[in-house]
Amino acid sequence: MFPKGGMNKLMKQAQEMQNKMAQAQEELVTIEADGKSGGGMVTAVVNGNKEILSINIDSEVMSEEKEMLEDLIVAAVNQALKNVSIQVEEKMSSVTGGMLGNMKLPGM
Secondary structure (H helix, E strand, O other): OOOOOHHHHHHHHHHHHHHHHHHHHHHHHHOEEEEEEOOOOEEEEEEOOOOEEEEEEOHHHHHOOHHHHHHHHHHHHHHHHHHHHHHHHHHHHHHHOOOOOOOOOOOO
């Protein structure tokens, strides 16, 4: 089935991959991306763990209707989450050498 020592080599490679994945997951908190809406009047920043780090609202927007401001915030946060997802996917792909293909990992 496996050449002599092949199973041990395969297990070692799997362990190395697991270690790299764990390290990459720890580094996700350092990845940041922003999203903007309203021509940059609302900006949201999220990290690779998909946690909102900050929201900046231009004072001009504060005079707008509540619903419009809420929509701008949602749009900025969604854009930031989309942008960080792309960066996380690229990071994880570089760690795995693309071996996972299109397979999605929970929480990624």
